[in-house]
Amino acid sequence: MLVAAEATEAAVDFPILPTLVAVPLLTVLVLLFLPPSRADYVKLAALAGSVITGAVSIYLMWTFAVGEAGFQFVSRYDWGGLGLSLYLGVDGISLFLVVLTGILFPVSIVTSDPHHDPKPYYLWMMLLMAGSMGAFMALDLLLFFMFFEIVLVPMYFLIGGWGHGNRIYSAMKFFLYTMAASALMLVGIASLAILAAPEDGLTFDVTVLAQHDLSSTASTLIFLSFALAFAVKVPLFPVHTWLPDAHTEAPTAGSVILAGVMLKLGTYGMLRFGVYLFPQVVSDLAPVFIALGVFGIVYGAAVATMQSDLKRLVAYSSVAHMGFIVLGIFALNNQGLSGSVIQMVNHGVSTGALFILVGWIYERRHTRQISALGGLQKTAPLMAGVFTLVMLSSIGLPGLNGFVGEFLILLGAFSAARWWTVVAVSGVILAALYLLWAYQRSFHGPAEGDNATMRDLSPGEMLGILPLLGLIVFMGVYPKPVLDRIEPSVDALIAHVESNVEGFAEAEPQEVTRVGVEGLVAVAEEAEEGGEEGAEDHGGDGAGEEGE
């Protein structure tokens, strides 16, 4: 499919981006011909495919030219007469999402098992990986939409086939909810392509479409059709109801990918196809989205506090965290956008790790009810340590990755919408409340019954989650390499917004940004000594107080 298209332009010698889609697809082909009875071969093949893809994505980050704003590694193939082209490229905004996808898939394959029917399970996983990779790299609007939609199918099968409890209902709800929201987006894409068509026929190239001069009514309507699709995917406050069900019933790997990768399709879409294509409308409607984002932060946190199911709690915490990202995007300034991009990665890492941990607890205890757990710190000290670190990262403790993103977002949002930001900060406090409280109830106290005999992490499991722990610490301590790659593209996007929006004045001049980020790095570096060690060893109480 991918190789067949005729090359019209190739900016790099080796088409590295198509490789990221092709390797998982080839793995799917290999899996098809493996005997279903040999679970070990099947898992090995999937692991190999995902690790190779992950390695390529890391190589991509390595060779990514720092300080350049434009798209890199561009490869472009014409794809039939519809104006559709296989146009892939990454910039600072998408680079780390690609890397995140490349890391989360192997990790989730290592850390969880399907328990039955391994062959179709891994087949869907690899298809999901191909689709997610494609979606983050697509610079052709229609191609993006195709990837955006195709990932529903594997996720639907993963939830429905390997999920828990009410899995069929959740799978259907997930599929229909998301599909319904994106149905109108296709009409929007068609309308945009028609209305903004250059002389020589249709195109879905975003860089061309961004030059459109549509009437404000048309672009508002088209933006809304996009925004609905993305809002459901994020999910924003009033349209989030599919998420707790889908997350809770999905198998562990499904939850990890759903939270870590698929939710990012929504926020990434808002950045790439919302802000970039419709700067004027975005800047007009920004207050609405800021309000919805803040509402999501408070609502998600409040509801998470009241959950009795550990996995559901993490699911609602996602609603809150994604609210932060939306807040940062619609702050429409450098800090906000940079913070959002980095927070997308952070959320993927820390929520992914939380889901893995909850999955392990469920495997051992066959329950996720917080009330049925207790005293796990004594029986599984290693797990408690890991859980603490991940939890603190999710709370946003300085020195860990969560802080960097949230701080930047709040900084950016503060200059854009002061009072909303004040409200949003309460989300940080609530996050500490619900996570620490959950930790306290499940890990502290006396261990009784099955809790007393729970197995600790095995070396294999430890090894599996180690990459995520490493990222949590590294990105918290030294976010500079990440920010260096993100910043130029974000600056360019802001410049694009500035030049296209009448009377647009970024809330603070550019200088402040620099100071802000550099200052942040300094703060983070200072926090290095105290934060990391303390978090690893002390468990919940002491570190928690620091967090507050």
Place this chain on the structure above:
Amino acid sequence: MIGLIAQDFVAVPEVAWSLLSPLLVLAIGGIILITITSVAPPLRGRGFPAAFTIVAAAVAGWFLRDIWIDFDEPQLIVGDALAIDRFTLWVWGTIGVAVFLVAALFDGYLRRERFDGPEWYVLMLMSASGGMLMAAAQDLILTFLGLEILSIAVYVLAALHLRRTDSQEAAFKYFVLGALASALFLYGIALVYGATGSTSLNAIAATRGENALGLNPLEDSSMMLAGIALLLIGFGFKVSAAPFHMWTPDVYEGSPTPVVAFMASAVKVAGFAGLVRVFWDGLGFYHADWRPVISILAIASLVVGSFLAVAQTNVKRMLAYSSITHAGFMLVAVEALAGGSEGFAATGEGLLRSLAGAEALLFYLLAYTLMTIGSFGVLTVAGRRGDAAHSLDDYRGLSRSQPLLAGLMAVMLFAQAGVPFTSGFLAKFRVIIAAADSGSYILAGVAMLAAVVAAVLYLRVVVTMYMADSGVAVAHAITESDPDDADVDASIETDSDTGDVDADGVVGPDHEYRLPRTAVAAIFIAVVATIVLGTMPWVGQGVLRGAAADLVLLR
């Protein structure tokens, strides 16, 4: 103009014959088949008629290819009554594909149901030739002739499962309602003839403007409009567009499943071909009158088809409603086709718009044919002996007992739902972009929302096949408690295969399913074609463009 060129061609009959060869191959093939098998009864046996039909379809396809390669411009043959252009050829090809695949489905089905005899194949060949006639007709009388040849054969086909009263009932319903629709259609022809003085589409189109000159006061009369309305009803019935869809679920449910595959594909294709021929070629100047009606029919079909499908528990009925939704989508394409004719001044821009609509329609017809034959093909096999196991419960756990069948079905269903990288997505997208191009944004939005509602039904089937618990045991209990089924089974099991050449099915783990190789091959072809059309949009793009251009420009 074109008429003059065509006059020359009529004077040279053999040329006209060769242009008609695909149609003739099927029609004459049917006659030969029934003759041979009457003269030599042993050939009535199971393999021969199927092989004969498949070969006939292949030969027709080969002739079609020849005509296409030698094609230089649209021609009117047989006294201007038939138009041979690339649009006609595309539709013929689509119908030929349907005959080819459905013949393969018939084979295994007839073996399983203990029917022999070539009449199934003969009727299908006849019906297909009628459909081809409709696609080429440039005269309302010929359109009607084609419609009747097409329909009457299908009425009989619907009744051919002699042991199932459902089948008889379906045929009767289809016949009564179909006859009514034909009568209305004929009345429409009469009224149009009354208003314009001709049944030739060219002549009808040429009368436009005579009223202004005082030549033909009837041209804009209510007589003409009533005629147009009645013609639309006739076509609406054939393509099962709401509100003329009432027969569809009942007939689809009762008719033998492979016949439904033919009914849902070839009959609908021919219906749409006839519709655009008559309304674009002949009545194009009246588009301001009929285009809004098409929009209403489209919205009604989309809404009715998608919403009522959700409430069904019989898979055949579900797919019947889904075919109504698909008809709605194709009507949106027809609406877009008409949308380019603003003022009908045939400006360059307008024609380009119409071109997008025509391409969308033609691509949709082909994609839909493949998808629908593929899914009804799976139903044919999964219906098991007696062809009655079509309730949703019967599909429970199909992925365990018949992973191949379930997998093929899943691809077909997701394609129908419009999931990317299948032809279903590109077909829908072409329709949407054509609609947006002609300014019908609301229609496009309604179509997409209906597609989401329709997705519920596809997902329900997939859920039942893949995710329902304890499936197989339940399915067995149900079928085995059915007395009719048990009887048939008992009589069959003793009588083992009598010298089947191309293999009576591989017996799967569930012995009730028999997977005839020909049927599986046909389904497989449909699935592969669906994916190829969806992932390689450049395949056939030139052909499609040519066909669409001929439709739009011939007028």
